[in-house]
Amino acid sequence: MSAVETFGSRLGAAILQRGRLCVGIDPHSYLLEQWGLADTAAGAREFSLRVLDAAAGHAAAVKPQIAFYERFGAAGYTVLEEVLVAAKQRELLSIADVKRGDVGTSVQAYGDAWLRPGSPLESDAMTISVFQGFGSIVHPLQYTIDSGKGLFLLAATSNPEARDIQRARVGPEGVTVAAHIVNEAQGWNERNRAVHPTEQGDIGSVGVVLGATLDLEEYGVSIAAQRKPALPVLAPGFGHQGAALSDAVRLFGSLTRATLVSESRSVLSAGPGAVASAVRERAELVKREVAL
Numbered sequence: 001m002s003a004v005e006t007f008g009s010r011l012g013a014a015i016l017q018r019g020r021l022c023v024g025i026d027p028h029s030y031l032l033e034q035w036g037l038a039d040t041a042a043g044a045r046e047f048s049l050r051v052l053d054a055a056a057g058h059a060a061a062v063k064p065q066i067a068f069y070e071r072f073g074a075a076g077y078t079v080l081e082e083v084l085v086a087a088k089q090r091e092l093l094s095i096a097d098v099k100r101g102d103v104g105t106s107v108q109a110y111g112d113a114w115l116r117p118g119s120p121l122e123s124d125a126m127t128i129s130v131f132q133g134f135g136s137i138v139h140p141l142q143y144t145i146d147s148g149k150g151l152f153l154l155a156a157t158s159n160p161e162a163r164d165i166q167r168a169r170v171g172p173e174g175v176t177v178a179a180h181i182v183n184e185a186q187g188w189n190e191r192n193r194a195v196h197p198t199e200q201g202d203i204g205s206v207g208v209v210l211g212a213t214l215d216l217e218e219y220g221v222s223i224a225a226q227r228k229p230a231l232p233v234l235a236p237g238f239g240h241q242g243a244a245l246s247d248a249v250r251l252f253g254s255l256t257r258a259t260l261v262s263e264s265r266s267v268l269s270a271g272p273g274a275v276a277s278a279v280r281e282r283a284e285l286v287k288r289e290v291a292l
């Protein structure tokens, strides 16, 4: 039996304490300009630290999108390292929005980079692509057991261009790709529940990304069944992409239980002077509207 506190358990505690808002940290060029900051690694650093201060105590998690740092090369990665440490100091769960995926030792190296305790880029969880097969992520999955880390598998993403691929039917039962990925995540959580003390087994550590802009039934994803352990869901699409918080429970049904409402631009566009109040307002609204 593992003594490690699971990601699912930490996620549950964070939701209970601070609600289910996840603030996306996306230092777009246009936002840096709007904030009066240079479009440089130093600008992204200033931006990110201010967002972290705004999120502290009000959001369950933050989700830095690594592409916005990667565009500054090594300097961007140095900033990202600092941002991830600063998130931890503020007791915010960090979800590295990496969206990487590969096979064998390559995907193992991604897991080592983002989930290995002591790694310079250590995060609490990462987004990951499993379009090369659930079996391809066996190494990153091990971090959920050994080190209390989390994964969010891309399943039904918020962008409309993904519809054809993610709704395509696969396997002998002809389930959609999205539903297949959801089932794999749920199955993993069920199989590994016993590895952890039972009080930690309420929420799984392997979650999925489901866009709030979608009709999940259309993607073949059932929102009716109460599954145990609860499936973590990272739900982007609220705010800037048009999904309304008031629709969240209708959209996610029983999956709302362990859902993180992820918003980036709707909060970040408030600017440096108003970002703190924007986070607080959004967090309050999420608590009121997305209650199960």
Ligand SMILES: O=C(O)c1cc(=O)[nH]c(=O)n1[C@@H]1O[C@H](COP(=O)(O)O)[C@@H](O)[C@H]1O
Residues within 6 Å of the ligand: 024, 026, 063, 065, 097, 127, 156, 157, 158, 159, 209, 210, 211, 236, 237, 238, 239, 240, 241, 262, 263, 264, 265, 266
């Ligand atoms: O994994 C994600 O966070 C993600 C998945 C998805 O299906 N759609 C999606 O927009 N995102 C991310 O969410 C952020 C955009 O959020 P908004 O600015 O709130 O629209 C970007 O960092 C995207 O990469």
